[in-house]
Amino acid sequence: ATIRRCVEDLNPDPSHPGCIYSQMHMCLAPCFQGCTDEEYQQEVGRVVAFLDAEGQPLIRGLETDRARASEALDFEAAGKLHRRLEKVHEVLRQKPGLARNLRDLHAVIVERGAQPKSITFFRLRGGEIHGPFHLSLDENVARPVPLDQQLHELLALPPRPEDSPSPSPWEHLSLLARWYYSSFRTGEILPLGPNQEIPHARLIRLCRKVLAPA
Structure with a gap:
């Protein structure tokens, strides 16, 4: 599931009707408290870490797991891991060129x-x-x-002095x-x-x- 697909200001309320994505379990549904604050922050942290590292730790982990599955002749598992890798690369390809820390x-x-x-x-x-x-x-x-x-x-460019305020x-x-x-x-x-x-x-x-x- 994604974190959420809406852009409205969040005011979590159990009476909120949600949307089609929350009904299909395709988001965390914070609008009607479908997740705790801790779960929401944890998922946000994972996304921030993924973008900050350009997805490389996740890619390396999936590549390692895929290689192990192939060596063990578990081609079904290797195929699933390969498809996950393709999805990760697709996400990174959609990232605008200026989108970086x-x-x-x-x-x-x-x-x-x-x-x-x-x-x-x-x-x-x-x-x-x-x-x-x-x-x-x-x-x-x-x-x-x-x-x-x-x-x-x-x-x-001259190095920025350590004590100079960041513009x-x-x-x-x-x-x-x-x-x-x-x-x-x-x-x-x-x-x-x-x-x-x-x-x-x-x-x-x-x-x-x-x-x-x-």
């Missing part, structure tokens, strides 16, 4: 610059937008510094979401891992894609 929301945004054959970058660190940073990719311009080094120096991310996230989900978006985004290391080869390919004629 805020502290892990790191990326480089690539947009066409105002000048010909130029790129404008923005760095996203923990949901906070930095930039813009500008770079010319005109092949006729002499480059005393290799492009990889230019990108490294251009996009490097409110909501305005940054609002701007990011409006850009990311816009049907008129022309730029690209390169998600980064927890160490925020920038893969320069992939970034250069994105730059060329953005500069390519429409």
